[in-house]
Each structure stands twice: as C-alpha cells, then as structure tokens.
Amino acid sequence: MKVLTPEVRRLFSMHRPYVGRMVVAFFAMIVAAATEPVAPMLLQQLLDRGFVGNPDFSLWWVPIIAIGLMVVRGAAIYLSTYMMAWTTTNILNELRRQMFERLLNVPAGYFGGTSVGQVINSIMFEVQQITGMVTNVFTSIVRSSLTLLGLLAWLFYLNWMLSLVTLILIPILAVVVRAIGGRLKKLNQETLAINAELTQAVEESTRAHLVIKIFGGHTYENSRFKQKADNLRRFSMRTVRTFASTMPVTQILTACAISVVVVIALLQSARGEMTVGGFVSFITAMLMLLTPLRQLAEVNGPLQRGLAAAESVFTLIDAPVERTGGKVLDKRVEGRVEFIDVSFAYPEQQQPALQGINLKVAPGETIAFVGMSGGGKTTMVNLLPDFYTPTQGKILLDGQSIQEISLTSLRQQIAMVSQHVVLFDDTVAANIAYGDPMPDMVRVKAAAQAAYLEDVIAALPEGYDTSIGDNGSRLSGGQRQRLAIARAIYKDAPVLILDEATSALDSESERMVQAALDRLMQGRTTFVIAHRLSTIERASRIVVLAEGRVREIGTHDELLQHKGMYANLYHMQFASEATGASASEKKI
DSSP states (O other): OOOSOHHHHHHHHHTGGGHHHHHHHHHHHHHHHHHHHHHHHHHHHIIIIISSSSOSSOTTHHHHHHHHHHHHHHHHHHHHHHHHHHHHHHHHHHHHHHHHHHHHHSOTTHHHHSOHHHHHHIIIIIHHHHHHHHHHHHHIIIIIHHHHHHHHHHHHHHOHHHHHHHHTHHHHHHHHHHHHHHHHHHHHHHHHHHHHHHHHHHHHHHHTHHHHHHTTOHHHHHHHHHHHHHHHHHHHHHHHHHHHTHHHHHHHHHHHHHHHHHHHHHHHHHTTOSOHHHHHHHHHHHHHTHHHHHHHHHTHHHHHHHHHHHHHHHHHHTSOOOOOOOBOOOSOOOOOEEEEEEEEOOTTOSSOSEEEEEEEEOTTOEEEEEOSTTSSHHHHHHHTTTSSOOSEEEEEETTEEGGGBOHHHHHHTEEEEESSOOOOSSBHHHHHTTTOSSOOHHHHHHHHHHTTOHHHHHTSTTGGGOBOOGGGTTSOHHHHHHHHHHHHHHHTOSEEEEESTTTTOOHHHHHHHHHHHHHHHTTSEEEEESOBHHHHHHSSEEEEEETTEEEEEEOHHHHHHHTSHHHHHHHHHSHHHHTTOOGGGOBO
16 A cells, blocks of 8 residues: 555645644654553552552552643643644645635636536545545554554563564554555545535536526436435445444454463463563553554545545646746737637547638727637637637737737736626625726726616615625626626726627617627727627628638628628528517527
8 A cells, every 4th residue: 555655745745834833743742642651550550569568659649640641641632633733724725725726727628627516526625635634644643653652662561472462463454454445545536536526416506596496407406416425425335334344353353362361461470470460551551552553543544535635636736727928018909810820629529619710800890700509609719818729820919929928918908798797706896896906996987887887886785895696696687797898898908809798688788788888899809709780780890600610701781792601690590680670689
C-alpha cells in the first residue's frame, strides 16, 4: 500500500508554514503518550507495596498522582487537538482557495466535460476528506505509535518472554491492514464518484424547480435521486463491511495472545517468577495496547478516503488554465474585427463547428448572424473573447491577433448580453458595476437610466442597495434582462455581443429591452445572434451561417433580393410579418 503518493507529498509541503504549531502538537502528543505506561506502573507499585502489610508511602500520594496524571494528560490532548485543528482548517481554506481560483481560470471547454455537481462535491466534500485524513492519520500514527512504544517498553521491562507473544500481534495485523487497504481505496474512489452524481442531481433539481413543477417531473426526479442515493448507500455499506472486518480479526488475534500470556504468567507465578502486581500490571498494559493498535488499524479508512479525495482535488487544482501573457492594451480599441480563414472544432467532435470563415467588420458596424440551429453562430462570437481558440486561422482586433493580446486586456474591450442572464445574489448597484473594484455610483445610475431601470429601482425597498436574490429571482424577466444591459452599458466596452438578448420576452418587456439595446449599441462594434427582426433589418450587414460556413453576406434588402437562404428563412419564419403581425413577436 503506497502512502507517500505525490498528493501526500504535496500535502506535507502545505504544512511548512505551520511547522511551529505542528511541533507544539507533536510534543503535546509525546506527553499524552508518555502518560499511558504510567498507569500500569503505578498499579504495580500499588498492588505490591500498598496491599501487602502496611503501605510504606503516604496514601495521599495516590489521589495526587492520579489526578495530576489526568490533568497533564488532558491538557496535552487538548493542546495537540487544538493545534492540529488550527493547522488543518487553514490547509482546508488554502485548498478551497486554490480550487476556486483555478476554477475561475480554467478554459470554457473545461465545463463541457465536468459537471457542476463534480465541482461542488470536490470543493465542499472531498477536500474535507483530505483534512480528515491529515488529522486522523497524523494524530493516530504519532500518538498511538508513541503510546504503543511506551507500553511495549514497560512490558519488556516486566517480562520479555510474555512480551514476545504480544509482538506477534503487530506483523499479523499489518498483513491484514495491507490486504484490506487496496480494496478500501477502490471503494472510496467509487463512492466519491457516486457522491458527485448525487450532488449533481440535487443541484439540477434545485436550479430547475420551476420546470419540474410545470412539467410534472416530481416522480422522475424522485426516482433519479432514489437510484443515486441507493447506489451511494450500497457503496458506503461495502466500504463499512470491508473496514469493519479488521475489528473482529484484531480482537480474535488479541484474545489468542492474551490466552497464551495468561497461561505462561500462571506458570511463572507458580515458580515465584512473577508477583501479583507484576501480573496485573502486565495484563493491564497489554489490554491498553488494544486502543493504540485499534487506532492504527483504523487509520486505513480515513487514509484511503483521503488519498482518493486528494487525487480528485489536485486534479482540479492542476487543471490547465487559460493562456497567460500577451500584450497589454494601453487604450480603448476602435473595434475593427477581422476573421481570417477561421476554423474551429470542439474536442472529441469530428464535424467542425466553423470552416474557413473570412469576415471584416469596421468600427461601429452591427453584424447580425442568422441561420438554422447548429450553424455556428454562438461559436463565432465565443471565439472573439477567446473563450475558445481557433484550430485554424486567426482573429484580429484593430489589426492585432487576439492571441497576442492578454486575455484581461482583450476582454476589457468586450461586453456581452445573453438570453441566459446571469446575475449575482447581491445588490442592484453591485450587479451593474460588476467587475469594477471601485464602483462609481454616478455611472451606475447613468447606466440604469440608459437601460430604463430607474422606475424599477425606485420601487425597490432599498433602491440600488436592494438585494435581488439568487440570479435576480426578485425581478421579472424583462427587468433582469435590462439589468444585464445596464451592466454592459456601465462597462462601456467598444465591442458588444448580443446573444438573443430579447429572446422569450413579452411584447412590452421587449420594447423596453430593445430601446435599452439601441442605446447600448450606439458607437459600438456589435455582433448580434438571432436577434429580433427589427434589429436584423437595421444591421449594417447580415451574415448567414450554415454548417459552419458563411453562405451569404449583405443587408436585409440585398439578401431578400438575392432570394437565397436568408430569403427562405425570412419567408419561413416571418411570413406573418407580411400580414401585419407585430415584428416584436418574431425572431430568426
């Protein structure tokens, strides 16, 4: 059973800042362990000198020594426990900090292969298994080993022959622990994986509670949760069965050893080679050996759980991050964008999402991407902030390759408003000024006014300081969308991405949001995905994408006259427009 894995060595290195406290804990454990053999020593003296004739010592020494011994032992255990807890909680925080920091810097593609449940499980649950391993294993190995050595030394001092019988327990117990260790580690790895699946199920059900209610998914979700919970219970019981099997084996071996010791001790006593006090002291010390032996045997459980969790935790900490370095832009860009022979394929997908894209966009232009689902519209705009890197070709911003620009500088030049609005459980002002370490309330209020949010905010109980709830749950859909637009207005970036920003809104909300978008788009290079027809008509150019390729480019009127793919899409999806239906109810 390999214990000093790379993960364990990394954990040891994380203890270096806390060496002083670890040393204090270590010496406190030595003191606690040293008090263990004192009890059978005192018992021998008490029996041999106190119960034979008149005691040759003051009786007051008995309570003084007994109480004093417990005070010293209790203080040592408290000190070692406190110092170990202080150290491990700091390491716990550091591991979580490293995991969260890495989570913020992994590429967008990371979340395509890792579920939210896995991430939450690693940060909240698995990391605790590691600190539990450190605390339990270190404490047990140090304190229990020292106690074991002290008791064995006393046993050999009393009777070396009987002590040899006791020593037979240790190698046999080591063989048992080694045999069980491999299976425990495998079971713990599988248990952690199933626990992550259960966490994912809870997270999804919580996030989608309205969908579950409206579509009657209670039975399905209950069944799904029950299946995963039952799987977790079964694997937990397998682990318990495997771990618990060490106890009866240990007890049987101990019973055999004690039986042999008692027989030999009786024979020695008959020959006058052992006193009653010596025999009772020996048996007491031998029985006291069971506790450190059991603790050392139980180390295997938290050890294997911790090793399995450490692999998962350090996998996240070591996950590849987005590129670093690059040129820092010292001024606001004009917003000239150029796609040069750009192709892109998602990992593990044979069909490219984009193929040979060439497109020049002048500063201040509004480019609308349209086409059937899966044509590559979202992929196009996700390449611009370098969420994904083209597999071929390059993208230029003001004549510079975005790959040569630092990600921070690049993304400072871009704002985005999506149909899937993401807000934070914070105040209105904090959401508008999100990302600004020194928010300017004058700009915040100006952005809210430009997004037609003034009346909404005035009606809130605490105005700009009102908390909006989880993802803006205290606001309506249109209000949430306008808050996202206000955030983009506050950022005042020269390049803007609108990903179906008025999708799924009612007519009144759409008019308000569209008016806010019109203000936001002024003077900015804007990329619009599948926007409402009114915006598409006003776009500088419309780009029709199909199967990852540019099929048509032109203005709304030019493409209709061309009678190609755009015209077909228009007539299919906006036929009612010609009969006088509201343009705000259509989208492409």
